[in-house]
Amino acid sequence: MVTTPRPIIDSVVRSVCGRGVERLVPLTGGGMNETYRAEFAGDVAVVVRIARQPTPWFIDEAHLMEQARAVGVPTAQVLGLEHLDHNGELLSFSIQQFLPGRSLQQVIGELPASDLERLVMDAGEILARVHSVVPDDDRGIRHELRLPEEREVTRVARVVRETLGPAAAAVVERGADFLRQEVATRPAPPFSLAHGDFCPKNLLIHEGTVVGVIDWEFAGPASPAYDLAQWEVDAGDPLHDRLDLVRRGYARVADPESADAGLTPAFAIDWTLEKLGWKNPASPAQFRRCVDVIARYTAS
Template sequence: MVTTPRSIIDSVVRSVCGRDVEGLVPLAGGGMNETYRVELAGDGAVVVRIARQDVPWFVDEAYLMTQARAVGVPTAEVLGLEHLEHDGELLSFSIQEFLPGRSLDTLIAELSAAELERVVLDAAEILARVHSVVLDDQRGIRHELRLPEEREVARVAGIVGDTLSPAAAAVVERGADFLYREVTTRATPPVSLVHGDFCPKNLLIHDGSVAGFIDWEFAGRTAPSYDFAQWELDAGDVLHDRLDLVRRGYARVADPESAEAGWTPAFAIDWALEKLGWRNPASPAQVRRCLDVIARYTGA
């Protein structure tokens, strides 16, 4: 990844925070962006995220984070947004409050089964609060179920068949058939705010509690079942089969069955097919998980 010159970062942070930068530490994750913890002169720290896009970035993300925070979702305050040109590129900066903690995916091996269950239940309760936000505009990404295209399905099936087996390719085709039936025969699912990347890597844990939902770049409007499906595909070996915990925690605030409205299988298969077709191939573990989810929902 191209990195932004330190002098530019220093200048933007000084403009937003009114203080000099004493230290800069790259943070893991951050999706497609550069992400840093910035130590400020005197005391304190902020998080700086930098995107390279053709249009100003992070604007919708900041708005949706504010809406979520208003209903009790622990998420960072966005202190400022800056956009500037550098070497022919538009750089977008989001300067955010620093939230203490470690992401849940780095803690799983250190937590007891009871501790892990409690944290997931709490996170799911917070997820229900995210879904309670009713948006009155078109901010954020609209995650719509895609009608499978024959050429793309054949391409993905070919990749999986060459990598694994003809039987695995057949699972892909059954998944596409299932998704096609869901999209063409069922009424449009309910819509709410979704986090867009609900999984352990984006849950900050501090002193045993959920201290933050981070990385709202993919937040937007779609069915709540989108977030349930993300968990199934991306929660990792220990947790991706524990959607029961997510539903139990969610039920503290809202009815998970009504929220999902039977759409989780379709969103899970849609996301699995997308991952299987990535131009930069998914990891073997991701491929296996995608096929497992498709097979389970289609009876393959």
């Protein structure tokens, strides 16, 4: 990944925060962006996210984060947005409040089973609050079920056949048929605000509590089933098989069955087909998980 020169980062942070950066620490994650912790004197810090996109970035994200925070979702305050040209390339900066803690993904192995289950249920409650937001149609990324293209399905099946064998390729083709049927027969669902990447890596845990939901870059209008499906596909072992815990927490605020509207299988298969077709392949564990999810939902 191309990194932004330190003097540019220092200048942008100073313009937003009015203070000079003493230490800049790269952070893991952050999706497609550079992400840093910028530290000031006195143990004060902010998060700096930098995107390289053809149009100004992070504007919709900041708006949707504010909407989510207004209904009780723990998320960082965006302190400022800046956009500047550097060598003919647009750089977008989001300077955010620093939230303490580590991701749920990082601490899974350190937690007693009872604490892990409690945190996942708390995450489900938070997700229901996210979904309580009525989204702006023109803000964020809209997530809808997509009709599989025959040529793309053929390509993905070929990749899966080469990686996992002919039985797995047949599962992919069944999944595409299932998704075509769902798109053709199900009415369009009502939209809520969806986080767009709701999984353990984006939940910050501090002192036994979920203190932050991070990385709202893919947030936007969608069926609540979209987030539930992403958890099932992407949460990782052992949590990807504990969507029941997410739903139990969700039920503290809203009915998960009504929110889901029977669409989680379709969204899960839609997402797995996309991941299986990535030009930069998913990890072997993710690859196998995608096929397993399709197999479960298309078993006769």
